[in-house]
Amino acid sequence: MIAIDRFDEAAFAIMQQAAIDIPEDYRLGIRSMVDGETQDLSSFVLKTMLDNWEAASGDRRPMCADTGLPRYYIKVGNDASIEGGFVALERALRHATARATQEVPLRPNRVHPLWRTDSNNNVGINAPEVEWSFEPNVDWVDVTTVHKGGLFGTDYRMLFPGDGIDGIKRFYLDTLVAFGKRGLCCQPAIIGVGLGGSKDTCMQLGKQAACLRTVGDRNPDSKIADLELELKDMANNIGMGPMGFVGSSMAVDCHIEVGYTHTGGMPISVHTFCLSSRRATARVHADGKIEYRTDPRWFTPYMRRDTVDWSAS
Amino acid sequence: MSELKQVRLSLPATAEDIATLEPGTIVFLDGVVYTAxxxxYQKVIAERKPLPIKLDGLSNVNFHCxxxxxxxxxxxxxxxxVTATASFRFSKWMQDWLELTGTRIVIGxxxxxxxxxxxxxxxxxxxxLTTxxxxxGALLGRGITKVRDVFWLDELGIAQAMWLFEVENFGPFIVDSDLKGNSLFATHGDQINKGLGALYKGLKAPALRRYGETDNREDEVL
Structure with a gap:
């Protein structure tokens, strides 16, 4: 059984790490874009972001003061056991959120949607969100936090099979141009595209594609992988760079996730994970040991299964 | 890459200093900036509550953050x-706010x-000026030397309270607009718009339209 205080420690540590340290895959992605960016202003912005990440890590201060909406993704090993159960774990996550808000500090962003009341700790009704997944044949628990911006860069549309890849490309461009102007979505971003599912699954998959996969990662379906690369290039050929200035840097990468959907429909969602792509993961082992990393490894073969049964082979 | 022009401004900024700012120039600030x-805005302009402090002579820089x-x-x-938030949402209050406070630099x-x-x-x-x-956030955080004052903290919370920061070498910011009303975002947007038609060429429109949808690529979401 994993002692609950291990989760207090792990959740706080990843909140801090996510807020302060840019994940290396994203940093390297931006650094390589600096060389390809021929426009003065766009290039200046990218270089300033590199400076900002260095300042954040050096001073141990948040890289961006807009904390976004801090949330958690939990992957529970099928053989894991948690002291106090899942309710205790959710409590630990809420505590870590409040503690990180005070101690890092993070901006208390979470308010009631109508009364605008702010408890100054990023905790409230349905906040932070906690999404659960499972993994067969292991006894660890992965705790991932993501602090994604909450205002711009996401859209959803119901397309139909007849709209085809054209429809996907058009909506993808619509979303990137709409939110890329003036840099509202804080590009260059990791772009996540959700295809299929029901409306909520479509949104969920796209968001997870943006936030839970690393730069350079490809979908295991080779045709989807090709489409990811095509959409990435398409974004970087809009003629737009950071802040909506003339340039060629919109997408650090593009990730697509799919879900089986209504036979008559092809819903799509597009999400942008910004210049402060904040994610961090802790694996809490059965013996209480904690390992930290920046790759959530969320989309396992089990997550993407298409069969009725799952064999452990 | 050519070098972008850089300037350092003492605050409150003088009319002469402001007149020399050109779109695309990099700016660093010294003095006092306030957040609102x-x-x-709701409190002061809509509810007509008095300003909690006289800004005249102290700060003429409103940071949307x-x-x-x-x-x-x-x-x-x-x-x-500190990190800026999108300024366009505050458009409806700007005229009254600038008149009331004498603010001459808006950052966001x-x-x-x-x-x-x-x-x-x-x-x-x-x-x-744009961030x-x-x-x-970290670079700007380094530039804040002191919290000089904070108002309406309990009422509005940390994110919405009115903060007065003493700042030193606070930046970088980029000059967006000048006193002629030119804007860097506008000129760059115009240039990018010219290429958008080609990008969409050959991509057929989806079967189901969205109510109010437009294909005018010069449109903005704000």
């Missing part, structure tokens, strides 16, 4: 960083709606 966004800050046990503040994210530069900011002798990135 929807919470403060909120700090990542927490209150220490001794009542002092720990400010980790993404600039103002195009017409505001010529109709509101420039006639008031005011310019817009970089966005999200140079």
């Amino acid at each position: 966004r929807e919470g403060v 909120s700090p990542a800050a927490s209150r220490n046990d001794d009542g002092s503040f720990n400010v980790g960083g 994210k993404g600039g103002m709606p195009r017409d505001d530069y010529k109709n509101i900011l420039a006639p008031m002798g005011a310019v817009y 970089v990135g966005y999200g140079t």
Whole structure:
């Protein structure tokens, strides 16, 4: 059984790490874009972001003061056991959120949607969100936090099979141009595209594609992988760079996730994970040991299964 | 890459200094800046509450932002960083706010709606500076030397309260608009718009339209 205080420690540590340290895959992605960016202003912005990440890590201060909406993704090993159960774990996550808000500090962003009341700790009704997944044949628990911006860069549309890849490309461009102007979505971003599912699954998959996969990662379906690369290039050929200035840097990468959907429909969602792509993961082992990393490894073969049964082979 | 022009401004900024700012110039600030966004505007302009402090002579720089800050046990503040929020949402309050406070530099994210530069900011002798990135929270956090004051903290919360920061070498910011009403976002947007038609060429429109949808690529979402 994993002692609950291990989760207090792990959740706080990843909140801090996510807020302060840019994940290396994203940093390297931006650094390589600096060389390809021929426009003065766009290039200046990218270089300033590199400076900002260095300042954040050096001073141990948040890289961006807009904390976004801090949330958690939990992957529970099928053989894991948690002291106090899942309710205790959710409590630990809420505590870590409040503690990180005070101690890092993070901006208390979470308010009631109508009364605008702010408890100054990023905790409230349905906040932070906690999404659960499972993994067969292991006894660890992965705790991932993501602090994604909450205002711009996401859209959803119901397309139909007849709209085809054209429809996907058009909506993808619509979303990137709409939110890329003036840099509202804080590009260059990791772009996540959700295809299929029901409306909520479509949104969920796209968001997870943006936030839970690393730069350079490809979908295991080779045709989807090709489409990811095509959409990435398409974004970087809009003629737009950071802040909506003339340039060629919109997408650090593009990730697509799919879900089986209504036979008559092809819903799509597009999400942008910004210049402060904040994610961090802790694996809490059965013996209480904690390992930290920046790759959530969320989309396992089990997550993407298409069969009725799952064999452990 | 050619070198971008850089200037350092003492605050409150003089009319002469503001007149020399050209779109695309990099700016660093020394002096006092204050934060005000929807919470403060609502209070002062809509509810007609008096300003909690006389800004005249102290600060003429309104930063659309909120700090990542927490209150220490001794009542002092720990400010980790500040990051701007999108300014276009505050357009409806700007005219009244500039008149009331004498603010001459507005800092934020993404600039103002195009017409505001010529109709509101420039006639008031005011310019817009944009933060970089966005999200140079750590660099800007380094530039804050002291929290001089904070108002309406309990009522509005940390994100919406009115903060007065003493700053040194605070930046970088990029000049977006000048006193003629020119805007960097507008000129870059125009240039990018020219290429958008080619990008969509050959991509057929989806079967189901969205109500109110337009194919005018020069449109903005603000």
